[in-house]
Amino acid sequence: MSIFVRSTTFGYNRVRKMRDQPFIHTALLQETAGDPGRGRVRCLTCERRCVIPPGEVGWCRTRQNQGGSLVTLTYGAISSLSANPIEKKPLHHFYPGSVALTAGSYSCNFSCPWCQNWEISKCPPDGGKFYSPAHFVAEAINRGCQGTSISFNEPTLSLEWSLEVFRLARQAGLYNTFVTNGYMTEAALERLAERGLHGMNVDVKGNAESVHSYCKADVEVVWRNLLRAQELGIWVEITTLVIPGVNDEMEVLATIASRILHDLGPCTPWHLTRYHPAYRFTTPPTPVQTLEQARAVGREMGLQYVYIGNVPGHFAENTYCPSCGQMLVQRWSMWKVKVNVPGGRCPSCGERIPGVGWNWEERAP
């Protein structure tokens, strides 16, 4: 990931200084909160639904009430930009081997103390480099990418910019993806789908207790949005960063597997990724054995595609046919991808393999 701007200190005064910069844009989803005379506004971008008094910012610090109207402070404010393999998201059943121009901005609406991208996600709006949606999409085309991805920090906070990027990218024949904690409102999710969000990787960070305690969030919202995304025709894959002492008990992981199975179906890919110490967490990395045990639990429960991530060269990076065991996609450290799913089917037994864009090299998205 290339990071343009790294901020180590920040105060709300700096938020106020950004008013004249190009990053200010009217927030799409907002409503008056309570007595109109008090000028308070409710943000309807994510399920925190912050009520923000005049002059103040919401929980994520990317939205400010300016004179009774909410604005985003991060429209086109790019902290990081890089062309990434789609496997990095990770999305394993979505245009495998393709490359997505990926952009991140600043801040987050969760409080995870282990954040692997904390340099930008724990950093409030801090300028960055401005990319208009048209510039970003042109850059994706120039770099030979097949799609776009909004990632690195929480993309929901870049809702307005993403909508315009998706509109232009879809027109240009590119796909669009989000890597998200899945905490947007249904209204935000529906708008993203309308504009051409094709695929999402959503973090399910643990059970209700751990998500509430560490992320200060309600995991039921995430499950609701996963289901809604499927209904809207968005391809969905799930990631759980397995963290020792937080969510590495097999009972907890079995609960997640069971929910995926019953709510979303056995073909929904589940990525068990290895944690490394970051931000406020110094716990040593997750033992690979724990990930393998969790994968076995998921598969025994009936999930057909359970992957292990952040362990380069591990056999569970690959896709295997759930019917005959044939290797269908071979991966090594994201860039080396060999795909053998002709017509979306196993070449050995003919089993249909769920996913999108298996043969994108033969057909434009």
Ligand code: SF4
């Ligand atoms: S996007 Fe930010 S300001 Fe809006 S509800 Fe979520 S946390 Fe609050």
